[in-house]
Amino acid sequence: MTSHRTSTEPGRDVGWLDADELVAWKRLVAVVELIPSVLDAQLRRDSGLTHFDYLVLAMLSEVPDRTLRMTALAQRTNATLTRLSHVVKRLEERGLVLRFPCPEDGRATNARLTDEGWSVLTEAAPGHVTTVRESIFDALTPQQVSELSEIADAILRRL
Amino acid sequence: MTSHRTSTEPGRDVGWLDADELVAWKRLVAVVELIPSVLDAQLRRDSGLTHFDYLVLAMLSEVPDRTLRMTALAQRTNATLTRLSHVVKRLEERGLVLRFPCPEDGRATNARLTDEGWSVLTEAAPGHVTTVRESIFDALTPQQVSELSEIADAILRRL
DNA sequence: CTGGTGTGGTTGATGCTTCAACTAAGGTCC
DNA sequence: GGACCTTAGTTGAAGCATCAACCACACCAG
Numbered sequence: 001m002t003s004h005r006t007s008t009e010p011g012r013d014v015g016w017l018d019a020d021e022l023v024a025w026k027r028l029v030a031v032v033e034l035i036p037s038v039l040d041a042q043l044r045r046d047s048g049l050t051h052f053d054y055l056v057l058a059m060l061s062e063v064p065d066r067t068l069r070m071t072a073l074a075q076r077t078n079a080t081l082t083r084l085s086h087v088v089k090r091l092e093e094r095g096l097v098l099r100f101p102c103p104e105d106g107r108a109t110n111a112r113l114t115d116e117g118w119s120v121l122t123e124a125a126p127g128h129v130t131t132v133r134e135s136i137f138d139a140l141t142p143q144q145v146s147e148l149s150e151i152a153d154a155i156l157r158r159l
Numbered sequence: 160m161t162s163h164r165t166s167t168e169p170g171r172d173v174g175w176l177d178a179d180e181l182v183a184w185k186r187l188v189a190v191v192e193l194i195p196s197v198l199d200a201q202l203r204r205d206s207g208l209t210h211f212d213y214l215v216l217a218m219l220s221e222v223p224d225r226t227l228r229m230t231a232l233a234q235r236t237n238a239t240l241t242r243l244s245h246v247v248k249r250l251e252e253r254g255l256v257l258r259f260p261c262p263e264d265g266r267a268t269n270a271r272l273t274d275e276g277w278s279v280l281t282e283a284a285p286g287h288v289t290t291v292r293e294s295i296f297d298a299l300t301p302q303q304v305s306e307l308s309e310i311a312d313a314i315l316r317r318l
Numbered sequence: 319c320t321g322g323t324g325t326g327g328t329t330g331a332t333g334c335t336t337c338a339a340c341t342a343a344g345g346t347c348c
Numbered sequence: 349g350g351a352c353c354t355t356a357g358t359t360g361a362a363g364c365a366t367c368a369a370c371c372a373c374a375c376c377a378g
Contacts, residue, residue, distance in 0.1 A: 017288060017291070017296070020304055023308055024304050024308035024311065025296075027308060027311035028194075028295070028307065028311050031314055031315060032191050032195060033236075033237045033238075035191050035318075036191060038318060040366095052334090055188070069356085070356075070357065071357085078188075078192045080336080082337080082357090082358085083334085083336075084357095085357065085358055086336095086358090086359090087335095090333095105344075105355095105356080106343050106356095107342065107344065107356040107357070108355090109357060109358090129175055129176060132176070132184060134317075135318060136317070137176070137184075139314050139317040140313055140314070144306070144310050144313065146179065146183075147303070147307075148183050148186075148307075148310050151299060151310075153186055154299055155190055155295055156186060158294050158295070158297070158298040159197060159294060209364080228326085229326070229327065240327065241327090241366070241367080242365060242366075243327095244328055244329085245328090245329090246365095248328085249363095264325095264373080265373050266325065266372065266373045266374065268328090
């Protein structure tokens with residue numbers, strides 16, 4: 001129930017997916033389903049973090065003062081503010097992150113990576129990178145990495 | 160905290176990601192995060208289904224008798240048996256799917272798509288396909304679709 | 319035909335995500 | 349300097365996924 005047509009028709013069918021697109025789509029759906037579970041499994045097992053936890057810590061670690069406004073952090077992690085708020089609350093309870101009101105804007109909240117959070121992140125990073133390398137990049141040629149980069153970029157500009 | 164090196168070093172660094180890989184990875188992570196939310200949002204809004212619900216119904220619809228064993232269905236949807244069991248239970252409560260013991264193997268359970276389920280699926284399909292086309296394939300050239308297909312296939316064989 | 323092991327599947331508790339509702343502060347218009 | 353809209357963020361309830369434990373049947377060995 002992804003296409004009502006089998007294939008072999010010339011031209012671009014606006015309504016449905018042609019055979020090549022259908023194959024690509026099924027594979028992409030599988031990838032999009034499996035990648036998060038692989039990353040989550042490794043990070044939870046080895047570091048007690050979800051992949052999203054890791055992303056939040058990583059984004060803070062790359063930034064001056066290790067501090068970002070919640071909205072900025074949400075943008076960088078491609079998450080809703082609601083989701084981020086819940087996650088940062090849990091990270092704060094674990095001492096990995098500190099929240100404090102933003103001096104410039106009374107509505108805003110800043111999140112800062114603590115030393116403890118930095119330490120957890122640096123311990124988690126090597127295993128995570130190894131997983132990424134082994135499960136993704138070792139399967140691709142440099143040419144394919146470059147193609148993937150372009151394709152992902154094109155898709156992102158649509159979303 | 161995805162790479163400790165900036166770039167520009169020749170050769171293949173086993174431990175970390177080089178600059179090209181890092182860019183590709185960040186984009187891929189974003190895609191993998193955003194695609195499910197786009198699909199879920201559209202399907203929930205228009206049809207009251209999650210994308211995974213849709214996938215389950217779609218897999219059943221493509222098969223003789225519209226019937227599959229739970230394990231086979233789990234493989235086709237890239238899900239754990241636990242997850243599938245919960246979802247099929249909910250779908251059964253909504254009358255979209257029927258569960259019954261497998262005659263050949265007393266341990267196994269068959270799941271069959273009901274007429275109601277078929278009808279919900281066929282009503283959901285056009286909107287879903289449109290979303291897929293607009294958010295993914297309209298952004299890609301036929302060449303890129305083919306590259307994506309190969310890349311996803313290579314990754315899947317690793318997982 | 320009994321005991322042991324592996325397979326197929328379900329369940330309940332827990333944790334994360336989402337949705338709707340809400341508080342509070344900034345900006346604007348007059 | 350209120351009335352009003354927008355922006356920033358939080359909260360609680362409900363839904364979905366995951367994990368560990370479990371039951372039931374199949375299969376095999378002796």
